[in-house]
Amino acid sequence: MKKKIKVLISACLLGDNVKYSGGNNLTPELVTLLEKYNVKIIKICPECFAGLPIPRVPSEIRGDKVFSKDSRDITEEFLIGAEKTYKVAKNKEIDFAILKERSPSCGSSFIYDGSFSGKTIQGQGFTARRLNKENIVIFSEENLEEIEKYLEELNK
Ligand code: SF4
Numbered sequence: 559m560k561k562k563i564k565v566l567i568s569a570c571l572l573g574d575n576v577k578y579s580g581g582n583n584l585t586p587e588l589v590t591l592l593e594k595y596n597v598k599i600i601k602i603c604p605e606c607f608a609g610l611p612i613p614r615v616p617s618e619i620r621g622d623k624v625f626s627k628d629s630r631d632i633t634e635e636f637l638i639g640a641e642k643t644y645k646v647a648k649n650k651e652i653d654f655a656i657l658k659e660r661s662p663s664c665g666s667s668f669i670y671d672g673s674f675s676g677k678t679i680q681g682q683g684f685t686a687r688r689l690n691k692e693n694i695v696i697f698s699e700e701n702l703e704e705i706e707k708y709l710e711e712l713n714k
Contacts, residue, residue, distance in 0.1 A: 562598040563712050566647050566655040566689075568664045569601040571699050576603040580613035583658055585699045595709045600650050604639030604663040604685040619662045620672035624684065627674050639663055640688035647694060653712060656705060657686055659698035666696040 570577045573584035592599060606612070615626040623633045640663070647655065657664035665683040670676070686696055697705045 564598045564652045566652040568658040569603040604643045607642035608635040608639035618670045618672045636684040640685040654695040
């Protein structure tokens, strides 16, 4: 029997109420796609791994640091969350990751610009950077077509 494809996924995309507001980013089309390919899901939330509370003050990246909206430097927590997530990815031998776009942890192509004004720039969150360093393939929930193509490739 063929081995199941293992995918690391931002828990908020699957409906877990772990985002800073206490809500989630449920993406039903993504859930349908994962069900279609019967993948093994490994859920993570780097900011939860770092012990940050739910709800929490929102945070954004400025350069190599992360600041909460009330101006606290929480870079260390984000590094811890990234490292713990990488350890899970490694231990579970994931095939690839799907991470929430624009998050200061999970964003893989875009992040907010650090001004808390809703502007985005090209860049990666701390966890995406950590996984990227290990050459782990990362998609976001905004690239469902690419994810499906990749799943097809892995299934061959
Ligand atoms: Fe979702 Fe990632 Fe933010 Fe956790 S850290 S709430 S998984 S985007």
